[in-house]
Amino acid sequence: MLRNATESKGIYVCGEVRKGKIHSVTMELIGKARELADKKNTEVTCILFCGDIIDPPEILFSYGADRVFLIKHEKLTYFNQEIAAKLLSYIIIKYMPEIVLAPATSEGRTYLPAVAAMVHTGLTADCTGLDIDPENGLLMQTRPAIGGNIMATIKTPEHVPQMSTVRPKTFRIPVPSKFYGEVIIPDIPENVFESRIKVLDMEYNSADEANIQDKEIIISGGKGLKRPENFSLIRELAELLGGGVGASRPTVEAKWISYPHQVGLSGKVVSPKFYLAAGISGAVQHLAGMQTANKIVAVNKDPDAPIFRVADVALCGEINDILPRLIARIRKEMKI
């Protein structure tokens, strides 16, 4: 929608509810939205779609939400992108928010683009920085491009709402402070819940395949491990540190490990506190998926491996010698 044609106001955050629990990315986004809203002197509304909810939505007030729109419907028990898109479009057209923020999860990255098309506005994917332009009050959306080698700041000058999907774990969850707000149950016409898509089944990951994007620690292996069995070293170290197991594209292509583990542009982009890459030379497409990690340790035989250039600690030598030594050293430290 064109900005001039309408009056828009307020910042809306699309929350995410998984298995009845409010996902932490919701609080991260509310915290950021509060900051932005204070600069614009406006309100923060969080929209929750769910089949059922265990967490009380009132907890969101303490992170900065002024209002929560709670939409409960049996058709929302499992994610359906068509219904989610119709629902958010309906809310946008009815309430005219000026800014809409959603998590850049598989859900947000799926239904938000459809909403952008439906309401004719811009959408910036995978933002890692958000601010308000002091001159004109527009949302400045910063996102990494070419996997973090370039940062681009993007604006939506003439359309509303200005919409972004935001990478989880980008913004800190604020310390809970104020405790009041309003839970609103909006009236949604029943046809919004009609869909040409039917959810048939949901299989949950094994603990091993759990989403590595949620992990604070990731230990990744590459072809330098030489043999698929040597991934056991990666798994052992990951388990020891309570982290997830990552992998380079060549190891996934060679079927050494399954796709959910793949880190890089064609796999998952991760930003953990600690990332260890063993036997990964560091193709740009891999570096792009991990170079924003807080601390990076690389183990590689080749002293000129590009991975060393993004590492805090470079351990150059035989992986099958260094990893067991590192594991032993950490065990000693942990006294196990």
Add this chain to the structure above:
Amino acid sequence: MKIAILVKQVPDSDEIKMDPEKGTMIREGAGNIVNPLDLNALEAGLILRKEYGGEVSVLSMGPPQADIALREALALGADRAYLVSDRYFAGADSWATSLVLAKAIEKLGPFDLILAGEKATDGETGQVGPEVAAMLDLPFATYVSSIVVCDSGIKVRRTIEEGYQTQHLVFPCLVTVLNDINEPGMPTLNLKKKARRAEIQIFSSQELGIAKEEVGLAGSPTRVVKIYHPKISRQTEFYSGREIDKGLDQVVEILRDLAVL
């Protein structure tokens, strides 16, 4: 079954080297390739054609030289290739790109199924698939790692954070795929020869019936206002040979600082 595949030509990220001093990309010498996930989309289309018959068309928006990407798709077995190309398309964001592709699909269709890669390795937004679907009012699914035809539609398996979700979509619909859906095939010599000579139809914005103001930069709701290279400044501490033990101490130190140990 009539199937359309959306493909994009992208710079080959495996060939891009980094300037270690400036932390910028050196694009010279890097060639262009078909976006890898689009090859998975094409392969998925070819597999369905083998089983159910029909036709696979590939469609790309890009500069005239994007015909190379389309010829590669023909060499892999696509039946037809179309390029939408116009100098007014330059600078398009995902909204303006999707509008052009949606109009082209309307003109060339109807299709039972439209397939695309989940995202392109250059822009990485993953937005064009769902936006095209919404503009055409089609049901769509993303992050798909398997497609089975059933009950006047398809059953898809989506790889999401928590696991796998299976959905049924009625035809016509649009699906974006991940790379674990299949292994893209290799071009045959025969098809390669044919692809080199094949005629690729090119459509301009006028032929698609879209106004200049609706496409390219002019039709894009978003504007890039600043681009910068983040300086990734890490003081790499390098250890090898006998120094490795010191390096391991350093790793332990980091883990302590992060309160992991």
